[in-house]
Amino acid sequence: MLSERRLQVLRAIVQDYVGTEEPVGSKALTERHSLGVSPATVRNDMAALEDEGYIAQPHTSAGRIPTDKGYRLFVDKLAGVKPMTAPERRAIQNFLEGAVDLDDVVARTVRLLAQLTRQVAVVQYPSLTRSTVRHVELLSLAPARVMLVLITDTGRVEQRVVDCPAPFGDASLADLRARLNSRVANRRFADVPSLVEDLPEAFEHEDRGTVSTVLSTLLETLVEENEERLMIGGTANLTRFGHDFPLTIRPVLEALEEQVVLLKLLGEAKDPGVTVRIGHENAHEGLNSTSVVSVGYGSGGEAVAKLGVVGPTRMDYPGTMGAVRAVARYVGQILAES
Amino acid sequence: MLSERRLQVLRAIVQDYVGTEEPVGSKALTERHSLGVSPATVRNDMAALEDEGYIAQPHTSAGRIPTDKGYRLFVDKLAGVKPMTAPERRAIQNFLEGAVDLDDVVARTVRLLAQLTRQVAVVQYPSLTRSTVRHVELLSLAPARVMLVLITDTGRVEQRVVDCPAPFGDASLADLRARLNSRVANRRFADVPSLVEDLPEAFEHEDRGTVSTVLSTLLETLVEENEERLMIGGTANLTRFGHDFPLTIRPVLEALEEQVVLLKLLGEAKDPGVTVRIGHENAHEGLNSTSVVSVGYGSGGEAVAKLGVVGPTRMDYPGTMGAVRAVARYVGQILAES
DNA sequence: GCTGGCACTCGCACGCGCAGAGTGCCAGGC
DNA sequence: GCCTGGCACTCTGCGCGTGCGAGTGCCAGC
Numbered sequence: 001m002l003s004e005r006r007l008q009v010l011r012a013i014v015q016d017y018v019g020t021e022e023p024v025g026s027k028a029l030t031e032r033h034s035l036g037v038s039p040a041t042v043r044n045d046m047a048a049l050e051d052e053g054y055i056a057q058p059h060t061s062a063g064r065i066p067t068d069k070g071y072r073l074f075v076d077k078l079a080g081v082k083p084m085t086a087p088e089r090r091a092i093q094n095f096l097e098g099a100v101d102l103d104d105v106v107a108r109t110v111r112l113l114a115q116l117t118r119q120v121a122v123v124q125y126p127s128l129t130r131s132t133v134r135h136v137e138l139l140s141l142a143p144a145r146v147m148l149v150l151i152t153d154t155g156r157v158e159q160r161v162v163d164c165p166a167p168f169g170d171a172s173l174a175d176l177r178a179r180l181n182s183r184v185a186n187r188r189f190a191d192v193p194s195l196v197e198d199l200p201e202a203f204e205h206e207d208r209g210t211v212s213t214v215l216s217t218l219l220e221t222l223v224e225e226n227e228e229r230l231m232i233g234g235t236a237n238l239t240r241f242g243h244d245f246p247l248t249i250r251p252v253l254e255a256l257e258e259q260v261v262l263l264k265l266l267g268e269a270k271d272p273g274v275t276v277r278i279g280h281e282n283a284h285e286g287l288n289s290t291s292v293v294s295v296g297y298g299s300g301g302e303a304v305a306k307l308g309v310v311g312p313t314r315m316d317y318p319g320t321m322g323a324v325r326a327v328a329r330y331v332g333q334i335l336a337e338s
Numbered sequence: 339m340l341s342e343r344r345l346q347v348l349r350a351i352v353q354d355y356v357g358t359e360e361p362v363g364s365k366a367l368t369e370r371h372s373l374g375v376s377p378a379t380v381r382n383d384m385a386a387l388e389d390e391g392y393i394a395q396p397h398t399s400a401g402r403i404p405t406d407k408g409y410r411l412f413v414d415k416l417a418g419v420k421p422m423t424a425p426e427r428r429a430i431q432n433f434l435e436g437a438v439d440l441d442d443v444v445a446r447t448v449r450l451l452a453q454l455t456r457q458v459a460v461v462q463y464p465s466l467t468r469s470t471v472r473h474v475e476l477l478s479l480a481p482a483r484v485m486l487v488l489i490t491d492t493g494r495v496e497q498r499v500v501d502c503p504a505p506f507g508d509a510s511l512a513d514l515r516a517r518l519n520s521r522v523a524n525r526r527f528a529d530v531p532s533l534v535e536d537l538p539e540a541f542e543h544e545d546r547g548t549v550s551t552v553l554s555t556l557l558e559t560l561v562e563e564n565e566e567r568l569m570i571g572g573t574a575n576l577t578r579f580g581h582d583f584p585l586t587i588r589p590v591l592e593a594l595e596e597q598v599v600l601l602k603l604l605g606e607a608k609d610p611g612v613t614v615r616i617g618h619e620n621a622h623e624g625l626n627s628t629s630v631v632s633v634g635y636g637s638g639g640e641a642v643a644k645l646g647v648v649g650p651t652r653m654d655y656p657g658t659m660g661a662v663r664a665v666a667r668y669v670g671q672i673l674a675e676s
Numbered sequence: 677g678c679t680g681g682c683a684c685t686c687g688c689a690c691g692c693g694c695a696g697a698g699t700g701c702c703a704g705g706c
Numbered sequence: 707g708c709c710t711g712g713c714a715c716t717c718t719g720c721g722c723g724t725g726c727g728a729g730t731g732c733c734a735g736c
Binding site for chain 2: 677679684685686687
């Protein structure tokens with residue numbers, strides 16, 4: 001177990017390094033933080049911290065920089081989440097309230113996060129799985145061809161074209177539309193399968209095949225999670241990465257292009273609160289020198305999707321976590337209202 | 339007017355510089371291209387080309403690099419469009435044919451363009467203005483609240499919620515739905531306004547206000563071009579920009595974040611064929627060291643949207659133009675089929 | 677109008693030495 | 707037992723001078 005002072009030294013190192021981007025030495029530490037001890041003492045503490053793997057020196061006789069393990073300890077034990085100030089919160093709310101539709105909400109959220117954190121922002125569209133059905137619409141495109149339109153409480157619209165095994169009359173279509181909506185409107189996606197299970201039985205024998213086909217397409221649409229979309233922004237902030245960044249930035253940009261990677265990244269964080277994954281904790285190699293701060297957001301109490309930022313491991317964790325948490329909270333509010 | 343040989347020298351300079359990324363000297367030129375003259379002669383030609391502003395030297399006693407004006411001449415007069423090979427064309431077609439919906443078509447197009455050209459790809463979603471209406475659906479959300487869903491021939495779906503001035507019965511709604519669709523289905527957007535003009539007259543007096551409101555929302559949706567979306571990809575290719583690129587890449591990334599800028603950029607090119615805007619020809623400052631190669635594409639003969647790539651002025655113009663043209667052609671085909 | 681030759685100009689890589697920051701360790705003091 | 711001041715040591719980064727090579731411009735000759 002590390003002594004209290006050593007933890008303070010680690011905290012000071014992280015704070016200074018995040019500010020200056022340069023390895024921090026014992027002398028500078030005692031000057032900038034009132035630790036009440038001499039540089040020599042700090043040096044001993046630093047040696048201990050280095051033995052434990054919390055800090056490292058880029059080369060002999062240079063200052064120390066935190067390791068991933070050091071940042072981890074900092075985030076877990078040494079730093080809280082810095083809450084947004086009241087004016088900041090108002091600005092967030094105002095900016096998000098101007099949104100006209102779901103796309104706009106997501107776009108604004110991305111911009112906001114990128115600006116607040118000065119990092120790359122990633123926002124997942126509200127997922128279908130936890131939402132509720134607002135309306136299901138069926139349109140006859142041709143005698144044996146039906147378009148299925150699903151409208152969710154988060155304002156998302158999904159459509160599918162269904163080829164029917166047999167011609168399907170307008171009357172039957174209207175009937176199905178009515179029955180379907182009376183059963184599933186305002187119900188959660190998860191409940192839909194059991195609610196429509198026995199629906200084919202209510203129809204004439206000749207229509208049952210079509211009804212089943214339509215229903216299975218609907219269920220497919222509901223569970224189709226792999227189609228999840230996301231939006232990213234603030235990539236220009238990557239240029240503030242560091243001096244040696246040609247090599248650093250490349251894999252990050254590549255990783256950001258892979259939506260699959262990002263979705264996995266956000267999905268991994270199961271924590272109900274803000275999750276931080278530091279450096280090598282990220283499975284994807286390209287992101288080994290970045291940290292990902294993410295959190296779930298949703299229109300009700302439950303999270304329906306994730307949002308977060310990607311930045312250098314050397315980032316202002318308390319501030320970033322505060323911003324991410326605040327934005328998630330307000331997006332949730334906006335979604336609930338609309 | 340420049341002599342034929344001087345044009346050849348310029349062409350050779352552009353080709354070599356694009357290949358090597360290094361200023362090209364007179365000796366290297368004569369070695370790599372059989373110009374049939376000695377380096378000394380080439381030097382005279384180069385001096386002339388420099389006087390005319392087609393090439394420049396980064397510093398005295400270095401090789402020459404083409405200026406924007408030089409690239410312009412090269413593109414206009416010296417180089418054709420390099421067509422894709424048959425295998426490449428097949429690969430493009432195969433890749434695009436796997437797409438399941440409009441989003442997927444656009445996403446695949448972006449990836450394809452980025453890979454083929456090794457540059458940043460930008461694809462605009464098919465615009466509404468030139469498309470035709472496949473279906474208009476009206477859903478009653480509440481007595482005086484209607485959701486309008488517009489489905490286009492390119493597979494795009496737009497929805498709007500309309501607050502009605504008076505309650506609107508289900509029968510009236512069904513009536514309006516039927517009349518509306520019989521008039522506008524499969525008609526071009528541009529024709530819709532005149533086709534629905536007299537529609538309110540067919541309704542009871544009490545419903546006319548609502549019908550008008552719904553119609554004007556529909557018309558708004560049709561003309562709403564500012565809502566045009568686009569997708570970009572291949573930003574990782576920016577890292578191949580050059581050696582000094584921290585300064586170069588930053589403004590480009592910033593410009594790419596501004597959808598407005600990009601839409602303007604693509605929109606400016608009125609040419610029916612492939613358009614190339616080189617360096618300072620781009621109005622946006624951040625793109626002064628890039629070239630934009632764009633072309634319109636569409637499901638029929640007409641262009642409904644644009645796509646293109648953004649890369650360093652030092653790019654392989656014939657190859658890039660060929661790739662952009664080919665991709666546009668095949669995307670058009672795919673859209674027409676679906 | 678083309679060519680070979682020649683002197684000239686720079687940029688760049690290399691080597692060197694120096695200053696500065698930072699460390700580790702040790703002996704002494706509280 | 708822990709903290710402190712002092713000291714020798716080790717790096718890196720920077721500035722400077724030098725030599726090399728690529729490339730040019732110009733000129734006289736064919």
